Amino acid sequence: MDINQDYLLKLERELKYRNYSSKTIETYTTCTSFFLKYIKYDISKISKETIIDFIIHLQEKKKAPKTINIYKEAIKFFTKDVLKINLDFDIKLSHEAKKLPIVLTKNEILILIEKTYNIKHKLILKLAYWSWLRVSEVIDLKVTDIDIENKSIHIKWAKWNKDRITILSEKLIQDISKIILYKDKNDYIIESERGWKLTTRTLQKIFSEALKKSWIKKEATFHSLRHSFATHLLENWTDIRYIQDLLWHASIKTTQIYTKVMSSNIKNIKSPL
16 A cells, blocks of 8 residues: 555544544545645655645645635644644635625526426426525435425535435425335435436536526526525515524524625615616
């Protein structure tokens, strides 16, 4: 076993021991592997200056601040908790530009779903919108997570490794009931044609194709479905604290961003001319 692989296995073991999610383990391992390659696998080179040089290297590669922050967290964990190296300096996170979420109108959502003819693909979009699911949550959703009687969905190992309960819309009950009828409790709700687990890339592609068919020109992503429903709830005068709980936002400030993209606010403003 080469020394690089040995370090990565130690990192993976420590992350598993601390009960990190499989997605975080994969991300931290990838970032650390890239860092090790940068220092040519020489652990003795790790220092404050080396890490700063690496961060500058990522910036020159045009990596987004959010991506760079993930690298920083991975390196910090690797050096402190795996190598037991105390660098005695705080790795400050990069400033991320505050962008407003891309939101689709209610009519655009309807068109998006209507223009999606594949039954599975249509259900994926419906789940993401009506149950406020992230792309990873749609992928990981299993039969045992669905509670038809109580009209709820149990999301396991959600963001920050926390479980949460979300609503199963009445508009989804019939579709969900049909698809789980002949499935075992540990089967995924939506699988590939070969019965495999779907990937994030597949779901993003499904959304992208639906966007093209709908002639919607906004730079929306799969996550825009979640943004859109939160905004539509606000437009319907739903209490913002309730929306915060449903979306599992730690801070009300995160939820308040949707007030800035509400169409009702903009429509009520008239030009002085």
